[in-house]
Amino acid sequence: MDEHIPLIQQMANSMNDKEFEDTLEDLASALDKSVIIAITDRTGKITYVNTLFLKMSQYRAEELLGQTHSIVNSGYHPRSYFKNMWATIGKGEMWHGELRNRAKDGSIYWVDTKIIPILNDAGVPVRYISIRYDITERKMIEEKSRIDAEIYRLITENALDFISVIDPDGAFKYVSPTHAKMLDLQKLTSGDIYDIIEEADRLTFEEALHMAKRTTDAVSVEFQVKDKANCLHTMLASLKFIRQEGQYLNCVVVSMHDITVQKESETIIQDLSYKDQLTSLLNRTAFSKRLYDRLQTEKRKGTSISLVYLNIDRLRYVNDSYGQDTGDYVLSVVADRLKKALSKEDLIGRISGDEFAFTILKAADEETAERLTKDIKEKLEEPILMAEKTNSISISCGMVMYPEHAQTPSELITKAEKALHFVKEHGGGGVKMYEPGTATKTLERILLENELRKSVQMGHFTLEYQPKMNLYHGELSGVEALVRWNHPDLGRIPPDKFIPIAEETKIILPLGEWILREACKQAYNWQQRGYKPFRIAVNMSAVQLDEPTIVETIQRILTEEKVSPEFIELELTETSFADRVEMRHTIQRIRDIGIQVAIDDFGTGYSTFSYIKELPADILKIDMSFIRDIDVNENSRAIVKAIVTLAATAGLEVIAEGVETEKQANVLIELGCLEGQGYFYSKPLPAEECEFMIPKIDE
Template sequence: MHEYIHLLRNMTDVNSEATLQSLLGDIAYALNQSVIIAVTDRTGTITYVNDLFVKTSKYSEAELIGKTHAIVNSNYHPKSFFKNMWATIGQGHVWQGEIRNRAKDGSFYWVDTRIVPFLTDAGIPNRYISIRYDITDRKKMEDRIRKDSEVYRLITENSLDYISVIDPLGNFQYMSPTHGHLFELDKIASNSIYDVIHSDDHEKFAKALNLAKEQLKSIPAEFKVMDKEGLPITMEANLQLIVEEGEFFNCVVVSMHDISNQKESELLIKDLAYKDQLTSLLNRTAFSEKLFNRLQINKKNDSPMSLVYLNIDRLRYVNDSYGQETGDYVLAVVAERLRNLLSDEDLIGRISGDEFAFTLLQGTTNTDAEKMTAKIKEELEKPILMAEKTSSISISCGISMFPKHAKTPSALITKAEKALHYVKEHGGGGFKMYEPGTATKTLERILLENELRKSVQMGHFTLEYQPKMNLSEGELTGVEALVRWNHPDLGRIAPDKFIPIAEETKIILPLGEWILREACKQAYIWKQQGYKSFRIAVNMSTVQLEEPTIVETINRILNEERVTAELIEIELTETSFANRDEMRETIQRIRELGIQVAIDDFGTGYSTFSYIKELPADTLKIDMSFIRDIDVNENSRAIVQAIITLAGTAELQVIAEGIETEKQAKLLLELGCTEGQGYFYSKPLPPEECEYMISKTHT
């Protein structure tokens, strides 16, 4: 499946991305109809179940969420069975087995189960996804087979499974008619089962056969068989020794079924969870995990290596000049060139919109890494055909060395980012090896930092409020508080200029506390003026979340300003949710105060769609990059539709930001998005001007 998707991407143009997204959506829908899926946290508490789980167990979703799987335990399996299961997944390995469960009405059902752990950067499982298939009918059939060989014949002749009886050496004694779909029966009926099993799996099957004879119980096995066309088919089987006296005494029943589609589905799920869907490279989360594993190996072998953080300079101008599709094409070309330039052992990831990271395992010294980076940069900057015109791109790179500069994945990436930042500050188009003090401040940077500190103390900041609107009714549903810096000498300074400095210097801590307090004061004023209650959304930095006392600070400000929690919403970027267990716990504690949490700029590359159901959030804000061309770009439309659909299954609210036209608003409403904000409705306004819009719907 993965290879097929990759082939589709290479054979079709950019506009076909929507077709691929539609195909992936169809597959996801089909999986939800045929596969029982549940997600638990690391303690085994259920956090998500799909509709088929509810239907099969006969419990409601509300009855299942928050419980453990003990709720469906039939007491059929010994404690050692589950102890082995937890030992396996607790070590980060996939567990597979057959489990008998009890439904709410007391009936029993069997499920073929795979439990897949998801690991943190440290290799520790932090949640588990279980993928189950209902095999109740097959288990009932196997029971009948053991009891009556004549009934067995009748059943197998009408079964869709491939059921055979083999002697202890593997020679066929009986084959169900279904085998005729795969093999030419007249050629193999008197031969050995090893004649149809792929040679690579002979040893695996022989072990399972011996276990079935020794342990006198059903033994699971997975292997490939070769069909009449010579194509491999993955089979899942159970082997059971016949111990009753009769025609097949001391033979083994092999009951197998084709799981090729299931294996492809599992690959697809893994692909969606770990791959960037535009370039097929590792996404940010997967890159961090793989880099952690790679550094462990290099640390053990005492092997240095280098990491390069890459940015495509001014890609937004390509988007603005040629359109989003061309920008996506440039990203795909850069990704393909990186794949061709680097070794198979090197890691490559798309970290965010126009940024990539990759390892240079052969870059063991500063000189080696710089030479290799220069060569790669030269190849990447070769002309690309864009809109029937050949154009060149500019690349900036930052390099860091392991273990010279850092010994952990996050620190290694940070050092490379700092080196890249130095290159960008000096005009871009070059590369730089990290050095202590690489982030040398420019005169402008020093001036802004000094003035920023003074302005926080002297109160040179104000808040403006941008309305959020109900797309169908045109009514105001809330506002977002946006900080503005009006310097008495320098004039109005854009947030994208001072917010990064505030975060890096931690000036964001007092500034962020001031913003929250001002928003709470305004919420109290509007409530006293008699307006209906609505939330004020306040943006919060990851730096603020990392403060140990942030939850207490928020609660104190709410109390001091006499504002109830339901009047405030906290907006966080996707990076706040990425592989940081402590931060997720902090976010959950904020929600426990009664404050709703929104994920800002969703879809820009940090969280993959497969994690939506697990995010400790209440609302997703779709990034404006998908909204601005949703009426002309099928790819953007497909992504927005996917976000809305998946958010709906997770019972998350969705809001679109950056709406600039009536056509965009109508199209979003048709796709199922009910709330939005943007200049089509209103620019950010001072409190007194914002009150005019509030009064129209909240009097």
């Protein structure tokens, strides 16, 4: 159309008005289907519009004729835009521009517009012809591209990730502004990605880069970089090869995220998970795992080793006489002496409060093992300075041989414990090799076991409920059901005395079933009486989880007691994670029912963070030992913060146990832990007393 504009001007100047309008009608008829045409007089009033104009504007011809083009003005362009247009066509020159118009129904359309002035003999415009093309679709694409570019700019400038594009050799083709937070942008643009990666990690990155070229999936790689201040940061990067045609074809998009804080938190948790915090020795879980690996080596070699289980006799008297700090000092001295007495290849662990275990790899037979153990015992019993006084300590040792007496870590530890118990029952201070049939049951133990069996049958147990609170709002969020043994003759027997016996004798199976059923009954009772529903947490031991029918038992109890699974939570002890592969399946089946699973006493070293990432779980319960001094001990605060951070990473809820003061609660809130339980809120209560803390639905 553009090339015909001079011809149209020539025609207009050579014809009278009538001839010109007739000619234009013929021309308009031909162009009507492809070009939007309008004619205005010298004042801008519309004198002609073609069919396509009517279609685009959605006005009828009678609504447009006599009006100005302001009728379709969308208000998008500034006044200066139209002022420039009139100035141009007023001088008899053609104006070309893009206009955003508004149709009668309010919808917007864009037109590419040329306005051609028709001049009289004096060169003064007498009318104007506007020729327009619909460019709405193109403008929408441009607008979307502009918005996408703006969004991308905002993302790349404000995101936490560091986004770049590199060529196949690692040279930077694009670097997002976020890199300036950590690195020198000027150096980046002239270098390659290997310049910022620590030398030890460059090969790892190169391998990941090659892998990204061979797959359509994103490839993850972890490496370290040094920032402008020469500090190391751990980065997790995603590499994606570009296969689309364009400027960056065959390049790789690198999206890096700084996970330094997360890695530091994980290191703290891993340290908690594998080391005893007082002595830096292996804890029980780590010792068992390392012992398993050691036994596999000895099995291949066909050699024997000895395992020694050690107890510091009467350490509680040291605590009572000199205080807990002195008792901890004795433990640390014994640990240091064990490290010096044993070889670097031997394993040493602190199994519980005053008990240690260690291997003697060079003990090929029982006689050698006993001789070496007695030598070690003598070194451990050398006098220790306590409160400016020199005191002697007594050590008891139980021993077992691999493979003669047992072939698994759990069996070796159990039999070494039995040999140790034999020594303790005979006054302590000795060394005893395990003998099949060694008696380890004291009269008290025999009595408790017999009474425990009878009490389960006769119903001497009750449940108490300790509230769990939302620390921020001070509202009840749930309760934990705690079993209590009220023996008619022996009185109230603490759980730490009868639960281990119940687990060892498997009396825990009927007792545990009774606890779950009783908790479900109470949940149903509270709901029927109009109390707001909440979860009741029930403790479950590894012995129960080992039962092949445990999931079916849980389902049956829930059905029979008419309780929805969402109102029951199971708390698992650290021993539940001894066999991760089998337990994962069982725990997942329990969660599939709809029951939430909590990991109890987290942070004591028995439950490792690696387990948490592998096992299906919903909640972490931070052990009270970290809460006790959280308001005064920076280490405890750091540990709790690390647990909260990593729990959030794994998508787990966190609850703190043992909250006893308002200060502790406030510190927990600051650290991001918003749920807790402890005596600051309430001690465990009978059901009827607990009801005073439970709101009703209509309140």
